[in-house]
Structure formats: structure tokens, C-alpha cells
Amino acid sequence: MPPLLHELSAEEIVIQLDTDPGKGLTGPEAQARSEKFGPNQLQQEKKESVWAILLRQLNSVIVWILAAAAVLSFFLGDIVEGYAILAVIFINAITGFVLEYSARQSMEALKKLDTNPGRVLRNGQVAEIPSEQITRGDILILEAGDLIPADASILNANQLEVDESALTGESIPSVKNKSPSEKDAPLGDQHNRLFKGTAITNGNAKAIVTGIGQDTELGKIATLVHESNRSATPLEKKLDALAKVLIWITIGLAALFLIVGLIRGEETEQLVITALALAIAAIPEGMSVVATIALAYGMLRLAKKKVIVKRLSAVETLGGTNVIFTDKTGTLTQNKITVHAVHLPAGDVKIRFNEKNALEVTHGDTELPGSEEFRQLAKVGALANNAQLQTEEGKEMGDPAEVALLLYAQAAGIDIPELHTHLPREAEKAFSSDTRIMATLHQSEGGYLIAVKGAVEEVSELCEWNDETDRNLEIGVSETMAADGLRTLAFAYRQTEQKPSDHFVEEAKLTYLGLIGFLDPPRREVTPALKACHGAGIKVIMVTGDHPTTSLNIARQVGLVGPEEQLVLTGKDLQSFHFSSEKDKEKMMACQVFARVNPAQKLDMIDFYQKQGNIVGMTGDGVNDAPALKKSDIGIAMGLRGTPVAAEAADMVLKDDSFSAIVYAIGQGRVIFENIRKFIIFLMSCNMSEIFVVTFAGFLNVGNPLLPLQILFINIVTDVFPALALGVGKENDKLMKSPPRDPKTPVLELKDWKNIVFYAMVMTASVLGIFWYGTHRLGLSQQEGNTVTFYALSLAQLLHVFNLYSGKKRFFFNEITKNKFIWLAILLCIVILIATYYVPFLRQILALRPLDIRSLELIVAAGVMPVLAIQVIHFIWPSR
Structure with missing residues (x-):
């Protein structure tokens, strides 16, 4: 490969690497390249030698005093006692070495549990594989929240933005596209290149891997970094200080x-x-x-409960946590989203899926599922969608709501592969927290079809209405569904003969289709876990981007708040808050449900509670949660649905996304500290x-x-x-x-x-x-x-x-x-x-x-x- 990859077009790099961008590498090709280029991992930090660990056991005030005692014994002629004290020094050193070496081995075993996979095209199918197995020429499939596993050149991108602060120090995300960059473009201006270790904050992309392991930009930096010195945890420092004070007092005595x-x-x-x-x-x-063994043993005990604690000091902090900010979806709820209710201008139905995954109407007009409007709604839901029902591993992949939409469309009689064949995607507007919609452009026999889904407020604003009252009525229906604990999405479409511009969503008014309500039932174990939190003096606060009414309804169901609780604050409410105002402070402290909150507001809330003297734990799963996870005293990432970026920023990873695991971890943190x-x-x-x-x-x-x-x-x-x-x-x-x-x-x-x-x-x-x-x-x-x-x-x-x-x-x-x-x-x-x-x-x-x-x-x-x-x-x- 030439050194200036950013000057080359995507097509030139595909030719250089001899890869089919539509199908990716075959299994044998990938294996051969892995053997040739090695694994996709940075050079491992030089491990502390066995001798260094052993010698460190001898470098302490305790050993010095014992050594002085041995010398004094020899001087006084008590040879047996002198040798006995030397034996004690040796026994202590060996004991400390064995325990510390075992703790190190345990930590390495824990690190292996916390690996980040990557999605690549293999044999024409999207496969999720360990990042170490990614090789040159692989086609990466990337979405918002992914940590980029290797250096790559972009083949196509949709509203792609990447946080490259780890490499460039620039805090503002870089906008990316496939066009070649200028010849002398510095790293931060290479808009067609993606780099290992950086994070996608918006959009999605397909890219071809050009560098792995030490051959990446991150790898080049890593080779310049010297091994960092071992630092003691806060608890170890307290214990060492305590021992020294006791020793000097006794020497004085x-x-x-x-x-x-x-x-x-x-x-x-x-x-x-x-x-x-x-x-x-x-x-x-x-x-x-x-103390070290107590902490390490506690970490192993937590690992058996699928709680991965990444730092020893985090175990100590866990015991003092008294405020937990938690997400709703997947943490308090099961994150097993299914389509539960469908609202069309022609009528409403509530549905369920039987054992054969066929639709059954449980309430409403039984004739509605056979209508053209019902089928069109299901089709748009399947098109404005990036999920997959069957991957090479035989499992579903993608956002749970999008997976639910595909299952709904399939049950409605739509052949999804055939749908994508007849309506190939031309462009996409990825969902973002700013627009709150997702739109896709598809080529059809008579022209083009635009499929849109998103929040009812934003989608309805893009649609044509006979009267504003009709639009408000739809928003009202969404509010009613949300009050029943349903998550809602609105759908719209437009057909056109001429190919639209890049701004195809805003070019003309859309046709409104209706609403779908998704049900995500609460986890059964959450209610007793919350009760345990209340008994332990831990305040639990729901912070979610979901609808206020839905959020409050779930909070009542799980027992986070009382059945009569009405107070819920939104991100819009927080914009007008003055944290110096006593009235606003009181309202903030009284509220336990916050909805439609953005990442910056999460940071403000954490900062507010920390300034009140609280130890704050924060759960998160997305890229937008990473700043809050870092800001909190204990960042808790979701292992099942969480993004690699969130896991990287967190102190703790829950492999089963269970809130009860957080409560168990806090309990164990308290037990460990009490044991110490x-x-x-x-x-x-x-x-x-x-x-x-x-x-x-x-x-x-x-x-x-x-x-x-x-x-x-x-x-x-x-x-x-x-x-x-x-x-x-x-x-x-x-x-x-x-x-x-x-x-x-x-x-x-x-x-x-x-x-x-x-x-x-x-x-x-x-x-x-x-x-x-x-x-x-x-x-x-x-x-x-x-x-x-x-x-x-x-x-x-x-x-x-x-x-x-x-x-x-x-x-x-x-x-x-x-x-x-x-x-x-x-x-x-x-x-x-x-x-x-x-x-x-x-x-x-x-x-x-x-x-x-x-x-x-x-x-x-x-x-x-x-x-x-x-x-x-x-x-x-x-x-x-």
C-alpha cells in the first residue's frame, strides 16, 4: 500500500486490496491474510517481570525494620533469631508475591471477558467477530456508537461524524465522506479515513480495512509510549499510611x-x-x-455474576455509592421490544404474535390487518430500518425496535429480502438526537420511494395535513399510547418520479401513515432491587431520552416512584433551571424521573449531585452516554446492548444489562470494604x-x-x-x-x-x-x-x-x-x-x-x- 492512503479514492484502494466491496472476504481469504499480517491488536504492554514483583515485596518500611532487627540480632550474637527474622522476611515476600501474582492473573482473565467485537462482511453476510480477527481488506459495517477496530478508508457514508480526540485532541467530531483528501492533509483533515480507537458519534458507514494492529495510527503512537508506573489504589495508600504511622509510634514507644x-x-x-x-x-x-486479595477476590465474585469491574479502586468506590442514574430501556425494562399497538387513520388495533410468529388481533378491528394502509405501514417500517433478522451466526442484529418492525412486517406477509431487491436503497438520513427521524430513499419501478420513521412531533411536521387539528390529534394519540407505557414511532412516506436531491426528506411534504406502539415490559427483578436500594439509602433516578409519560409510567410500574407520583422533568424544563436557585434545587432533588434529556444535561445533573457531596453511579449504553460515564464516580456500561465507546469509558460492565446486578455490585462493594x-x-x-x-x-x-x-x-x-x-x-x-x-x-x-x-x-x-x-x-x-x-x-x-x-x-x-x-x-x-x-x-x-x-x-x-x-x-x- 502507498503511504498516502488519504489521496486514493475508495475504488483505487478496493483494487489495491483485492476485495469485493459487496461481499467482503471469504473465510479462507480472511484466514490467509490473518496468518500473513498477524492479529489486529496493539503490541501488548510489557508485563512486569516475576523478579520485579518479587523485589517489590522487599521494598517496604516493614521489611526494612525486620532487616534491621535481623542485623541487630546477629550483632548481639543471637544467630538463630537473626536467621529466623530473615526467614520471616523471605516467607512474607513469597506470600506477597504469590498473592499479587495470582491477583494479576485474575485481572488478565477479567480483561479477556471484556472484548469488543466488530461487524464485517464475510461471504456476503454481516458477521460479528472479535476485533482481533479483523484483517486487511475486510469490509467494516459501522454505526453510531461503534469503536472503530482498525484503520480504514470509507467506501460510503451517511451523515458520518467521528470523535477523533483520542488521536488529534480535537473535541469536535470530524465530518467524514468518501472523497479523497488533499495531498498534505494532516490526520485531523483526512475526511475519507477512519482510524483505530476513534468512535463514531453519528451516522453509519461501510469502509475497507487498510491497517491493523501496530500498523494503525494508534499503533504508531502506542510504540512511543513507555510502560506506565504501577500506581497504588486510594485504599492501598490509606493502608500504607496507616502502617507507617503505627510503625513510627511504636519505634518511639x-x-x-x-x-x-x-x-x-x-x-x-x-x-x-x-x-x-x-x-x-x-x-x-x-x-x-x-487488602489487594480482598479486592481481587471481590472482583472475581462479581465476575461470576456477570459484573466486570475494570479497576480495583472502583470496588472501593462502589461501597460508597448513594445515587444511581439509570436508563430505562434494557435496564429497568426487558429490552424485548415487540409491536403491541397499531394506530391508522382508519382505526386502531392491539396485536400479539403467536407461536408461529403470525399476527393475532387482541383488541380492535380484526379486518384492519388485511388493509392496504396496514401493509404500507409495515413496508415503510421495514425499509427505514438497518436491522437484520438472520445473520451468519443465526441471530438478530440491530436496534431492538427495528428488529421488532422487521418481525412485524414479516408477520404482516411481507417478504423482506424481496422487498429490498425490488426497492434497493439509494440514500439514508441516519437518526440523530437533533432531527429525531430516520429516512431512506429507495429506487422503485415508477421512480423513487421515501420511507420515514421517528418521533411523532418531528414526522408529523414534515407531513401534509388538511387541518392542524388533525396533526394535534395524532400527537394526542401518541400521548395516550405513551401513558399506557408504550414507546411510539410515527411513519410517513412519499413517492416521486424524479430522483430527489440530498435533502430528499424536506423537499416536499410527506404522506402520514400512522403510529406503532412498542411494548417493553419491566424486568421482574427490578422492583425488589429498587426496594433494596431504598433500604440501603441509595437514591435511584431515571434519566432517559424517552417520552415523559412513558418514562413515568414505567417508573410507577417498577416501584421507582409511588403510584400517585406526577413529577417528571424534561430536558426542556432543565434548560430554564438555575442551579443556584433554592427553589429549582429543591425541585431537582425531589424529582426521580427525567425524560427527553440530552448528553450535556446528564453531565450537569451528575455535577449537581456530586457538588451536594454524593457518590454518583451512572448507567449508559450509547456514545452520548460516554461523557456522563466518565464524569460519574462509577460509570456502569451495559454489556449486551452497550456500545464499545460506553464500555471503554465505564468503570464497570454489566454483561446481562440487569439493574439488580448493580445493586448486587454495590452490596458487594460494601461487603468488601467492611471486610477490609x-x-x-x-x-x-x-x-x-x-x-x-x-x-x-x-x-x-x-x-x-x-x-x-x-x-x-x-x-x-x-x-x-x-x-x-x-x-x-x-x-x-x-x-x-x-x-x-x-x-x-x-x-x-x-x-x-x-x-x-x-x-x-x-x-x-x-x-x-x-x-x-x-x-x-x-x-x-x-x-x-x-x-x-x-x-x-x-x-x-x-x-x-x-x-x-x-x-x-x-x-x-x-x-x-x-x-x-x-x-x-x-x-x-x-x-x-x-x-x-x-x-x-x-x-x-x-x-x-x-x-x-x-x-x-x-x-x-x-x-x-x-x-x-x-x-x-x-x-x-x-x-x-
Whole structure:
């Protein structure tokens, strides 16, 4: 191919690429070209190496402090302890590596679920294939909303406009046509060229692929872009900051302990060992790793429900969402549109389709379907149409209303392939939000036929009327049908002997045919989902381009508003709104149904609610929704009927377009954040209990109840496994019955810190109490006291997990006791603790001594007493 493709005509490029523009490539041709030119995908970003992931586990404040502790141990001559701390560093690094690598693999699996197909001509049929399989010479079939999958030259275009901001930075869409561009035309002025990664905002086109993958303009840019640095999510940053604060506080406490001990004249080496134990006790091993796993596990759980979350940080934001802007069609309704009512000047009928797809009149004049007017209406509906009933994959393709029109025409006795053969299309005026009509020009035996469909207000204005009253009557009929929950389209036509100009719709008045009412019943699961939203403090607002009366009717049916609700605002109403006016603000906040709203107004509404301090979720499926999806805190794209542009702009993709999936996702977002909060409280209270045990024992001069190695072991075993189990819990009914969390609040609030200190104090009192009792009353040696304290604190921390259930639930039946991972974690930890006693090597490393029955009784008592004490206080003082 010559380098200046924009200078060539469409015909020249077709010859160069040896493709039949009417039939496209054959299967074998496409396969051969794919093997020759490779897949249509950009060069993959260089993956972070396995070694880089492993080394990152070693680059943290936690590891530095542990390394310093190991060096200090070697310096003091405690070789075993030094090697043990190095082993802990190694175990933590390997654990973090395995978990992060698994999370990365899971993310890659999720990305494969979120692919964008493209439509091409293959063997004369329109086929929808993965964009990676598109090759040079393929004929692309493109419509508004499509993300262009490859570089191409236009063969024909109808009112085609393309958003090329991704390449050129120009925000205004470029108007395209098939005429060759000037020789020195820059990228933004090449009006006959289409580029990979740009988006069609209006019209439709047929184009021939000239470049794929790295050979596209987007590919050339991609080769210049260096791999971006890995950035932490907001939650990871909060957790890292929290860990650093705790570490520095503890280092200060350890230093103070050391200084006070030196002033009191205590042995320096013992003071250093105790201070070292304090520093080790403070380190929250695995906190960031557990948080990442909790988020990634939540994403996988959502993926099983056909909810694809594209960013980890989006899971966190989901939990705080308190306003959802939702579309009507396909989200609150089934998006299974069928022709339900037909209105002609001669009469009205309501119809249904039987099992053989034949028309049956359910109400009205049974003779009307046999009339010429009825047949003409069906014919115009089939002509002003871009849908297909049978594709190569054997499925319907196109706008649901247009598919319904083809099924209606077929049932009315019209042979659709024969109709298109006898009335070939010459031109088209694509539907746009400005004109609100679609028109096609067809060649006929006696001249030309113009077929028009669209909103009744616009179509009727183009028609000839004996009296304006007749036109208003038709608009009134449309209003009545809309009040019954029907979506309406008006139809008109004109026949002429002379070929019309490019402005064939406005050239002369049309003949009005009538109205068709489409029924799109509400989804059954929407009503309970909306009820759940109301209970969770989430405000749901319908924002649609549909008719106000239809929108309000559906809102009543699904329970979005009450049966007597009358308030509905339109885009026209919003034009006169002043958001600084208190009266307009109140009206805006009171309204839950907005109709005939344009994209700019959606942005204004989202901005309005965000300024009120709300976290806004926005559902969308079209190109015009993309700005709003980006503007919202959580953009939610529809996977079934959504455009690639919408999916690209969104944070979340619903593969089944179900509103109940949004509610489920929000619920899971809350569960995930609550899980993270719980395991942080668990880790902090356990670590703080270790700090308190060592500190208070030192200040009270009752000996050293825990050795540094014992603290390390407790942190690795009894902290991490239960924390992981808490992080992947999936049940918590309470969360969707309370208002959403304020996003400005930190991970841990003041009441959480109070609870952490309280939990730690209770465990400390229990463990230090049995240590003192064992060494001073039962005559246990210092080493035996260490052993008892080690097992007692381990058991107390393991059982402490049962204190973290939510609300006023029963102790034996809550989201903690129903979490199977909790029981597995406890069982695993108990097995490991038993192994430390019976495996000589572990027993020697941890300096453990044999235990008698009295010691076992002390261990069990110290482990159980904190749970009992906390539960008694919880019963007496439930508000805390």
C-alpha cells in the first residue's frame, strides 16, 4: 500500500486490496491474510517481570525494620533469631508475591471477558467477530456508537461524524465522506479515513480495512509510549499510611522504653531485645497484601455474576455509592421490544404474535390487518430500518425496535429480502438526537420511494395535513399510547418520479401513515432491587431520552416512584433551571424521573449531585452516554446492548444489562470494604495486644513474657490467616439496610480506634494475668511462662476473630460464623501451633518448654476469657 492512503479514492484502494466491496472476504481469504499480517491488536504492554514483583515485596518500611532487627540480632550474637527474622522476611515476600501474582492473573482473565467485537462482511453476510480477527481488506459495517477496530478508508457514508480526540485532541467530531483528501492533509483533515480507537458519534458507514494492529495510527503512537508506573489504589495508600504511622509510634514507644530502662540501670542487652520485640510486634505483616486479595477476590465474585469491574479502586468506590442514574430501556425494562399497538387513520388495533410468529388481533378491528394502509405501514417500517433478522451466526442484529418492525412486517406477509431487491436503497438520513427521524430513499419501478420513521412531533411536521387539528390529534394519540407505557414511532412516506436531491426528506411534504406502539415490559427483578436500594439509602433516578409519560409510567410500574407520583422533568424544563436557585434545587432533588434529556444535561445533573457531596453511579449504553460515564464516580456500561465507546469509558460492565446486578455490585462493594475494615481492626488489635504485653510487662518489671521470635511467629500465623479469611467473607445482610459510607471518612474512625485499644487491653490483661499467676503463684520458670504466654496469646487472637461480627446478631449465628474460611484458618493455625510443640526443630527455635495440665488450663482460660468478657460487655452495652 502507498503511504498516502488519504489521496486514493475508495475504488483505487478496493483494487489495491483485492476485495469485493459487496461481499467482503471469504473465510479462507480472511484466514490467509490473518496468518500473513498477524492479529489486529496493539503490541501488548510489557508485563512486569516475576523478579520485579518479587523485589517489590522487599521494598517496604516493614521489611526494612525486620532487616534491621535481623542485623541487630546477629550483632548481639543471637544467630538463630537473626536467621529466623530473615526467614520471616523471605516467607512474607513469597506470600506477597504469590498473592499479587495470582491477583494479576485474575485481572488478565477479567480483561479477556471484556472484548469488543466488530461487524464485517464475510461471504456476503454481516458477521460479528472479535476485533482481533479483523484483517486487511475486510469490509467494516459501522454505526453510531461503534469503536472503530482498525484503520480504514470509507467506501460510503451517511451523515458520518467521528470523535477523533483520542488521536488529534480535537473535541469536535470530524465530518467524514468518501472523497479523497488533499495531498498534505494532516490526520485531523483526512475526511475519507477512519482510524483505530476513534468512535463514531453519528451516522453509519461501510469502509475497507487498510491497517491493523501496530500498523494503525494508534499503533504508531502506542510504540512511543513507555510502560506506565504501577500506581497504588486510594485504599492501598490509606493502608500504607496507616502502617507507617503505627510503625513510627511504636519505634518511639520502644525508644522510650529503652531510655527509661537505661535510666533505671537495667541490663542493656535485655532492654534492646525487649525494644526489638516491641518494634516487631507493631509491624502489620501482610496488610496491603490482604487488602489487594480482598479486592481481587471481590472482583472475581462479581465476575461470576456477570459484573466486570475494570479497576480495583472502583470496588472501593462502589461501597460508597448513594445515587444511581439509570436508563430505562434494557435496564429497568426487558429490552424485548415487540409491536403491541397499531394506530391508522382508519382505526386502531392491539396485536400479539403467536407461536408461529403470525399476527393475532387482541383488541380492535380484526379486518384492519388485511388493509392496504396496514401493509404500507409495515413496508415503510421495514425499509427505514438497518436491522437484520438472520445473520451468519443465526441471530438478530440491530436496534431492538427495528428488529421488532422487521418481525412485524414479516408477520404482516411481507417478504423482506424481496422487498429490498425490488426497492434497493439509494440514500439514508441516519437518526440523530437533533432531527429525531430516520429516512431512506429507495429506487422503485415508477421512480423513487421515501420511507420515514421517528418521533411523532418531528414526522408529523414534515407531513401534509388538511387541518392542524388533525396533526394535534395524532400527537394526542401518541400521548395516550405513551401513558399506557408504550414507546411510539410515527411513519410517513412519499413517492416521486424524479430522483430527489440530498435533502430528499424536506423537499416536499410527506404522506402520514400512522403510529406503532412498542411494548417493553419491566424486568421482574427490578422492583425488589429498587426496594433494596431504598433500604440501603441509595437514591435511584431515571434519566432517559424517552417520552415523559412513558418514562413515568414505567417508573410507577417498577416501584421507582409511588403510584400517585406526577413529577417528571424534561430536558426542556432543565434548560430554564438555575442551579443556584433554592427553589429549582429543591425541585431537582425531589424529582426521580427525567425524560427527553440530552448528553450535556446528564453531565450537569451528575455535577449537581456530586457538588451536594454524593457518590454518583451512572448507567449508559450509547456514545452520548460516554461523557456522563466518565464524569460519574462509577460509570456502569451495559454489556449486551452497550456500545464499545460506553464500555471503554465505564468503570464497570454489566454483561446481562440487569439493574439488580448493580445493586448486587454495590452490596458487594460494601461487603468488601467492611471486610477490609474488619481485618484491619483484627490485625491492629492483635498487634497492639503484643505491644501492650511487652510494654506493660517491662514497666511493671514482671519479666519478659514474649520473645521476639515468638512475636514474629504469632504475627505470621495467628494474624495473617484469620485476616485473609475475614478479607474474603461474602455475607453481611446488615450493610444493605443502612446508609452508605461517607467516602471522606478514613478507613478507621475514632470509634474503631477505641475498639482496637479496648480489644487489645482485654487480651493483654488476660494474658499478663495468667503469666503473672503462673510464674508467681504456680512456680513456673521464666521459660515456662514464655511458653504459656505464647500459646495463650495465640489462642486469644484466634478466638478474637469471633468478636468482629456486625450489628446485634447472635454470637453463634452471624457473617463470621457462616464464613467457612474462618473455620479453615482457625483449624490450620491450631494444627501449626500443635506442630510447634511436637516438632523438635520448631520447639527449639521458639524456645518452648514442656507443658503440664496446669499450664494447659491457664492457656485455655487466657484464650477464652477475652471473648467472654467482650461478649458480656457487648450484651450490657450494645451501642458500643
